[in-house]
Amino acid sequence: MSEKRRVLLKLSGEALAKADHTGYDLEVVTDVAHQVKEAVDAGVQVGIVIGGGNYWRGRTGTEIDRTKSDQIGMLATVMNCIYVSEVFRHEGMKTEIFTPFQVGAMTRLFSKDEATACFNAGKVCFFAGGTGHPYFSTDTGIVLRAIEMEADVILLAKAIDGIYDSDPRKNPDAKKYDTVSIHEVVEKKLDVIDHTASIMCEDNHMALAVFDLRIEGGIRDALNGKITGTVVTAD
Numbered sequence: 001m002s003e004k005r006r007v008l009l010k011l012s013g014e015a016l017a018k019a020d021h022t023g024y025d026l027e028v029v030t031d032v033a034h035q036v037k038e039a040v041d042a043g044v045q046v047g048i049v050i051g052g053g054n055y056w057r058g059r060t061g062t063e064i065d066r067t068k069s070d071q072i073g074m075l076a077t078v079m080n081c082i083y084v085s086e087v088f089r090h091e092g093m094k095t096e097i098f099t100p101f102q103v104g105a106m107t108r109l110f111s112k113d114e115a116t117a118c119f120n121a122g123k124v125c126f127f128a129g130g131t132g133h134p135y136f137s138t139d140t141g142i143v144l145r146a147i148e149m150e151a152d153v154i155l156l157a158k159a160i161d162g163i164y165d166s167d168p169r170k171n172p173d174a175k176k177y178d179t180v181s182i183h184e185v186v187e188k189k190l191d192v193i194d195h196t197a198s199i200m201c202e203d204n205h206m207a208l209a210v211f212d213l214r215i216e217g218g219i220r221d222a223l224n225g226k227i228t229g230t231v232v233t234a235d
Contacts, residue, residue, distance in 0.1 A: 004043055004044070004045050005043070005045065005152055006045040006047070006119060006151045006152050007047070007151060007223055008047040008048070008146045008149070008154050009046060009049070009154075009155045009157065009219070010049045010138070010142045010154065010156050012050075012159070013051040013052050013080050014053040015028070016028055016032070016054065017053075022055070024054070024083055026087070029084055033091040033093070035219040036124060036219065037091055037092060037093055039220060039223035040093060046124050046223060047124070047125040047145065047146075047149060047151065048081070048084070049128075049142040050077055050080040050084060051138045053076075054080070055079065055080070056072050056073050069134075074129045074132070077128045078103055078107065078128040081126040082106060085097055085126050093123075094121070094123040095124045096125050096126070097125075098125060098126065100131060101132050103129075110127070110145075112149065119149075127145045129141075136196070137193075137194050139197035140194065140196050140200065142154055143193070143197040147200065151206070153206075153208065153209060154208045155208075155219075156192070156193070156209065157211060157212075157219060161212040162178075162210050162211070162212075163185075163190055163210050164190075165177070165188070176230070178230060178231070179231045181235050182198065182201050182205075182232050182234055183202060185201075185202075186199055192208065193208070206234055207232060208232035209229065210232070211228055212229060215228060
């Protein structure tokens with residue numbers, strides 16, 4: 001792997017959406033682009049995974065087959081990556097979108113070698129379509145890609161300022177962790193990423209960090225190693 005810092009950033013589709021939780025808020029997406037560009041210009045290699053919640057959530061279509069519902073969700077993440085990638089390009093970055101399945105000429109079929117070459121060329125790599133299989137979330141998708149691409153850390157931009165020992169919306173006495181081990185996340189089933197993804201991180205010693213997407217400059221700071229939320233160590 002390159003000696004440069006390589007980071008995978010996960011964004012919520014809903015966090016990029018308009019006030020009605022659909023489509024895109026161009027101002028928000030453009031701000032994300034500006035922050036990512038600062039890090040890329042400083043030499044950070046950035047990969048991005050985006051959820052599909054602004055179009056489709058896994059339990060939206062309860063009346064249809066789970067496999068088909070998950071496939072719709074995969075395509076939602078592809079649409080999100082195409083849109084955000086174009087905003088990034090407009091802001092002066094070079095990008096590439098990889099998917100685990102063919103999407104015509106709109107994306108490239110994922111290959112570690114090709115993604116590595118794109119990183120080394122200074123491109124932002126978007127990893128869309130999850131794992132390509134149903135019953136796996138975008139959490140699992142980003143952990144899989146981070147392990148494959150030998151990333152230094154996974155950054156999770158959320159609508160909460162870190163990891164708590166219980167739901168702070170329900171428990172006013174919930175304790176926030178500044179640092180927690182991935183073993184403790186798995187053991188206590190802390191609400192960070194889904195359990196399958198957490199176990200993958202533990203088994204492969206992949207570090208995580210959770211921070212508040214709403215903090216001004218939070219993405220830029222996180223990409224440069226300044227975490228104001230919670231650091232999940234790989235120990």
